[in-house]
Amino acid sequence: MNFALLSLAIPLFCGLLLLLSGRALRTRTTGFIVIVSTVASLVAAWFALQEAAAAGADIMLNLGGWETGLAIRLRLSSLSALLLVFTALMHLLIGLYAGLSRDGIKRDYWALSCFLHGSLAALWLSADLFNLYITLELLGLTAVAMVALAGPKAYKPAANYLILSLAASLFYLLGVALLYGRYGELDVLLLAPRTQADVITRLALLLMTTGLMLKAALWPLHLWLPPAHASAPTAVSALLSGLVVKGPLFILWVLWSEVAPPTLAQQIGPVLAIAGMIALTAGGLSAMRSPHIKTLVAYSTVAQLGYALMALGLLLTWQLPQMHIALWLFVIAHGLAKASLFLAAGEMQSSLGTKRVDGLRGATQTVPVAMFAFAVAGGSLIGLPPSGGFLAKWVLLEPILSEPGNWPWAMGVLLGTLVSAAYIFRIVAISFDRAQINPLDINPDRVGHWLALLPALMVWGMALSGEWLIRLLAGGPV
């Protein structure tokens, strides 16, 4: 457990000390310090993962040594350890890009990204509904601050994001208050056997689900996401789409798969799964029609979250625990692919001097590496074998296809795949249009382009460790 806490404490300490140091350090030095601390946090998270995998069961820690229920409990499961590693890895990849690419980034980005890392780590480890609320607040506030890093043009999306995020937090908090009033417990594992399908529980779960779906931008509560993610600085967009929306999704998963009584979970399951299917299609269609590169990538986040929502819905409908493997594989594959997409999109925008999709004509010739990164990451979103996206989709499809009665759900996955292929291939097709090349605005930044490719290569590498990942998520021996 101490390794997990180390992985959580390092970024928080680093962020606080950076805030304290003010302008004493140069921006480059600041970036270097943050990258070193992220590496340290990654190593600690890796050891925590080994510890969790070796333990075989969840490791619980009663903070303060108080009795269960009185103390806040932290839980280190193999899933939360994996998410710790994933968070640190994403921060490392995006931090390297932010520090080494030519455009650079404002000094405040570094402290805020440390805080974001710490908040996410606290969220993955928490097993207490009220503590999860505070981590949600932390996550929302840092995410809003990071959107505002882009300057005055991002203030409006950031303000909308802040207000919606606060409203969503209040929904969640009201639900927690109702549950506490009804059962007198806040601990997830203590609540789990006690919850009953009565009116207060239903109301509480409904409120919390609304709040969390709003925060995770799950269809139909996703409208704030595209402007906020598209107007943030490139590195921030990658963090927001790749990591931040997964935090509320984690709480939603904990809430329905553990806290909610199974009868209620079975009732809500199909609703969530259908919302996921609609998200896949509607988000994909919006991405297909979007005139701007970054908005396209942002809408693709809405669409891809549909897969996760569908996996969650089917997990609840059929009470099939192995569906959570598909859910978390989607989250990891999407995070890595989306980081690459946003970084590549940002690099192409600055090299070609245009925000529009039409401006990408001939991009295979002018910015080949960034375009390659975009296409490779897009391949994982579509689910081409042997990428991480394919792995996740395979695990999702296996139980759907094994039972003829479940085949209608497969249509949803198929439709989603076709739409994702359509918007990715739209970009790729335009970039091969070498007849009317859109000339370069400035010389491309080679380092930045290669760093944008790195997460995309990793998501294809996920297939190599597929068996290990599936066993880890299944909680069996690794």
Added chain:
Amino acid sequence: MTPELLPDLTLSLLLLIMAWGALYAPQRSDAMTLFIAFGVVVALIWARLDAPDLALAEAAIGAGLTGVLLMHAARALPDELHQDYRTASYWGALGFTVVASLMFLVHLLYDDSLFNAGLLDTESDLTPRLRTLADAAVPESGVEHPVTAVLLNFRAWDTLLELLVLLFALGGLRQLFPSGQSDDSATTASWPESMTLMSAWTRVLAPLLVVTGGYLLWRGSSAPGGAFQAGSLLAAAAVILRLTGLLPPLRWSSLWLRLSVVAGALFFLAVAAATAIWGDGWLTYPGAYSGLLIISIEIFATLSIAITLSLLVIGEQEDLRS
């Protein structure tokens, strides 16, 4: 019918009227005043519900600082916003309230599980199990007041994260003031100079606020009070001093200011790490020193809360980016 019912009903009705007025008052200044009054009524209700800690915090933050924040913000806005949509949102709010309450009541009538569980039965014992647990553990916590024991010992991790929430909010606010551009013309004018009465009154009030804040902090270990309440009182003192021009800008470039902003969270986190490395675990205070540790954490937290809150309320370009 108990004699307390009348004041209780009056308070609840007052709360609803204040809320409605704050939302739908035609003048912005009326709406702000009603919002402050709303905060006071909420504080009274908390006091009535035997939660003096919450009442103190609500009065200081919900009514006091938020009121100043609103008035400060209102000065930067054009005089009146267009209010064409008001009638529509009025009926919308009313309709939503009625439909939501009806749905809940209907649901309650059809679902008798609550009656079976004895929840609506006034005779049953509603004391939560956690309350009993907490009361039993207070003597070992190092402080005498149960609320302080919960905040700084049983659920200290929540409080640590709450301190970070304040800090991150300040980090977000700083993004609204771009660095490097230090034209003083952009900053809004200070409050009218001719507030003789106000500044004379402030000179008396501020020391009193500081003393009261210190008292609340010291009292927190045995009675209602503590870091958040004391910090918000100190912040109120700093805010009125700053608004009347008696306090120079709190400059972010000063190391002392940055140190006082991060001190609370940094010290708390350091305690957590130290207990994890040398002690029995993350935030498990060693028994003999827990009272001392809690008091030191509260002192640092009060300082951070006071400075952070006052920066959040009155922070301008010269405070945050100089």
